[in-house]
Amino acid sequence: MPNNPLLNHSDLPAFDKIKPEHVEPAIDNVLKSNRERIDQLLASNGPDYNWHNFAQPMEELGVKLARTWSPASHMNSVVNSEALRSAYNACLPKISAYSTEVGQNEALFNAYQSIAQSEEYNLLDQAQRKIIDNTLRDFRLSGIALSTDNKTRYKEIMQELSALHAKFDENLLDATKAWTRNISDESQLTGLPDSAIAMAKQTAEREQQDGWLFTLEFPSYIAIMTYADSAQLREEMYTAFVTRASDQGPCANQWDNTPIMERILTLRHEEALLLGFNNFAERSLATKMANDTQQVIDFLNDLAQHSANMGKQELDELKSFANDHHGINTLEAWDLMYFSEKLRQKKFSITQEELKPYFPETKVINGLFAVVKRLYGLKINERHDVKTWHDDVHFYDIFDKKGQLRGQFYLDLYARPNKRGGAWMDECIIRQRSNDDIETPVAYLTCNFSSPIGDQAAQFTHQEVITLFHEFGHGLHHMLTQIDYPGVSGINGVAWDAVELPSQFMENWCWEKEALALFSGHFETNEPLPDEMFEKLLAAKNFQSGMQMLRQLELSLFDFRLHLEYDPKKGPCIYQLLDQVRTQVAVVQPPSFNRFPHSFSHIFAGGYAAGYYSYKWAEVLSSDAFSLFEERGIFDNDTGIRFLSTILEQGGSREPMELFVEFRGREPQIDALLRHSGINV
Numbered sequence: 001m002p003n004n005p006l007l008n009h010s011d012l013p014a015f016d017k018i019k020p021e022h023v024e025p026a027i028d029n030v031l032k033s034n035r036e037r038i039d040q041l042l043a044s045n046g047p048d049y050n051w052h053n054f055a056q057p058m059e060e061l062g063v064k065l066a067r068t069w070s071p072a073s074h075m076n077s078v079v080n081s082e083a084l085r086s087a088y089n090a091c092l093p094k095i096s097a098y099s100t101e102v103g104q105n106e107a108l109f110n111a112y113q114s115i116a117q118s119e120e121y122n123l124l125d126q127a128q129r130k131i132i133d134n135t136l137r138d139f140r141l142s143g144i145a146l147s148t149d150n151k152t153r154y155k156e157i158m159q160e161l162s163a164l165h166a167k168f169d170e171n172l173l174d175a176t177k178a179w180t181r182n183i184s185d186e187s188q189l190t191g192l193p194d195s196a197i198a199m200a201k202q203t204a205e206r207e208q209q210d211g212w213l214f215t216l217e218f219p220s221y222i223a224i225m226t227y228a229d230s231a232q233l234r235e236e237m238y239t240a241f242v243t244r245a246s247d248q249g250p251c252a253n254q255w256d257n258t259p260i261m262e263r264i265l266t267l268r269h270e271e272a273l274l275l276g277f278n279n280f281a282e283r284s285l286a287t288k289m290a291n292d293t294q295q296v297i298d299f300l301n302d303l304a305q306h307s308a309n310m311g312k313q314e315l316d317e318l319k320s321f322a323n324d325h326h327g328i329n330t331l332e333a334w335d336l337m338y339f340s341e342k343l344r345q346k347k348f349s350i351t352q353e354e355l356k357p358y359f360p361e362t363k364v365i366n367g368l369f370a371v372v373k374r375l376y377g378l379k380i381n382e383r384h385d386v387k388t389w390h391d392d393v394h395f396y397d398i399f400d401k402k403g404q405l406r407g408q409f410y411l412d413l414y415a416r417p418n419k420r421g422g423a424w425m426d427e428c429i430i431r432q433r434s435n436d437d438i439e440t441p442v443a444y445l446t447c448n449f450s451s452p453i454g455d456q457a458a459q460f461t462h463q464e465v466i467t468l469f470h471e472f473g474h475g476l477h478h479m480l481t482q483i484d485y486p487g488v489s490g491i492n493g494v495a496w497d498a499v500e501l502p503s504q505f506m507e508n509w510c511w512e513k514e515a516l517a518l519f520s521g522h523f524e525t526n527e528p529l530p531d532e533m534f535e536k537l538l539a540a541k542n543f544q545s546g547m548q549m550l551r552q553l554e555l556s557l558f559d560f561r562l563h564l565e566y567d568p569k570k571g572p573c574i575y576q577l578l579d580q581v582r583t584q585v586a587v588v589q590p591p592s593f594n595r596f597p598h599s600f601s602h603i604f605a606g607g608y609a610a611g612y613y614s615y616k617w618a619e620v621l622s623s624d625a626f627s628l629f630e631e632r633g634i635f636d637n638d639t640g641i642r643f644l645s646t647i648l649e650q651g652g653s654r655e656p657m658e659l660f661v662e663f664r665g666r667e668p669q670i671d672a673l674l675r676h677s678g679i680n681v
């Protein structure tokens with residue numbers, strides 16, 4: 001297949017030549033040749049497997065697949081078409097079958113194990129050893145080292161769990177769809193913004209109904225809860241929403257997730273025991289930065305203790321506001337968001353629309369580059385000779401202080417039809433050394449900002465600027481790595497409670513006046529963001545941050561303790577535990593019919609089981625890392641270079657805690673996050 005551009009890996013992907021019909025043949029080709037190569041590596045090198053005859057070639061096989069798949073899967077996301085989507089979907093099961101096959105291959109496991117036990121292992125460098133260790137860990141976590149009986153049981157558990165996860169989401173989806181509320185009397189709509197009313201009208205028309213139709217889909221629900229003046233309507237909506245897929249509320253017992261949740265918890269516990277852990281929380285931490293379960297519990301309790309007063313004060317403020325201005329004596333659960341929004345509007349009258357003229361595209365992009373120049377000495381130049389998938393896409397080279405090319409990236413900023421929503425960084429090429437050649441890492445940075453109108457340059461909201469800085473942080477982690485082995489270079493092999501460190505870290509510069517002067521400037525006058533607007537922006541950022549913190553901690557503690565304290569003799573005690581956690585941390589006690597866990601997909605259907613704490617964990621890391629810049633100056637070059645060499649360049653080659661300590665001089669502390677959230681320590 002000499003003419004398939006997806007198989008040419010000697011240069012950047014030829015985006016002008018890649019066609020949907022190239023995708024499936026290219027993947028078939030790589031999967032076939034990878035399979036043959038694995039067999040050959042196993043047959044010709046055993047039993048004396050070593051890094052060079054086995055682990056390194058295995059790394060290269062991974063890269064070959066990634067390099068073939070990356071442009072195809074990226075194009076599927078950003079220039080989607082019928083043909084591309086069907087080619088993409090045809091490949092998914094093939095790739096997944098291949099990964100399962102590799103992950104369950106005992107001969108591969110044995111080969112890696114023999115390297116780990118060989119004398120050579122101690123002569124390998126840290127990154128190489130980390131790859132061997134991670135690979136063995138993942139093999140073990142997939143049950144490969146179990147006895148035959150246990151292996152069979154393990155597979156049964158995994159199959160049942162995956163069906164239960166899907167069923168949990170299915171019930172939730174059905175329950176969400178089943179309930180709607182039609183409004184025929186226009187006076188009931190008071191308070192709602194025009195956009196929400198128009199959406200409800202359109203929904204009614206779609207369902208061939210008169211009037212306005214509200215559903216439990218998030219945008220519809222949240223509009224009612226935030227803006228509807230009718231308390232009765234809010235109560236109805238709230239009751240339906242928080243009882244979805246449960247034994248309570250208007251659709252009680254029709255899609256009750258209770259037995260599914262209990263079975264999931266029981267099976268996860270059994271899985272953990274089979275793999276040699278004491279509980280599923282320990283199993284979850286096997287791949288994370290946190291050392292042990294006690295550390296996570298202490299961490300969450302500590303944050304909760306420090307946020308409690310602030311949360312109570314905020315609730316009191318809300319209560320007196322509702323009382324003084326609206327004559328409300330008791331705040332019900334369905335009143336909270338509504339009065340919070342009224343209070344927010346009263347205190348901070350600033351909108352993202354007002355900020356946009358201060359963030360024209362060129363100013364923001366050049367300002368972002370100026371920030372990383374001051375921090376890390378990077379020089380970023382645009383190139384015009386690179387073929388991309390769309391005219392709006394730009395391409396850049398990153399050079400370091402010594403003038404060495406360190407990375408390259410595509411920047412695709414605007415929303416357009418056939419482009420997936422959201423913002424993300426993805427890997428196009430991963431850094432690796434083969435023979436004496438270094439492959440330069442390449443990233444895709446994708447956003448969905450508003451495109452330019454007419455001849456005027458695009459203008460961004462402050463929120464969009466934050467998003468750009470965030471994704472650029474991921475990009476730097478990927479592109480500035482100095483690790484030569486793909487398995488732990490860049491973001492690869494980084495524990496997921498640590499992977500958001502470089503991205504959230506970059507966001508901090510969006511809240512610093514000195515930095516804002518670099519990337520804000522009115523599109524007509526070039527005047528930087530005025531002080532008065534900046535102060536408002538800052539104050540609005542921390543509105544009710546104590547209450548929000550406590551809510552996240554309630555979810556994190558509930559999730560973690562649920563998996564940690566599971567006792568097979570008692571079975572799952574979901575609501576008992578939730579009550580305990582709420583008594584400890586919540587400032588707002590929801591009504592007794594509230595069945596929030598029945599829709600907590602993150603932990604019952606997604607990958608966040610005993611891992612929801614990761615959100616707060618990563619925030620603590622990024623805030624605490626930034627606090628060193630606050631101490632020494634937000635553009636202090638020495639601190640910048642230290643962050644570059646201890647965090648950004650190291651990828652997943654070492655334990656994240658070790659790297660953090662090397663940068664910060666100590667283990668992470670929560671003080672900076674509390675301070676950045678406006679919570680007094």
Ligand code: ZN
Nearest residue numbers: 470474500503
């Ligand atoms: Zn991120």
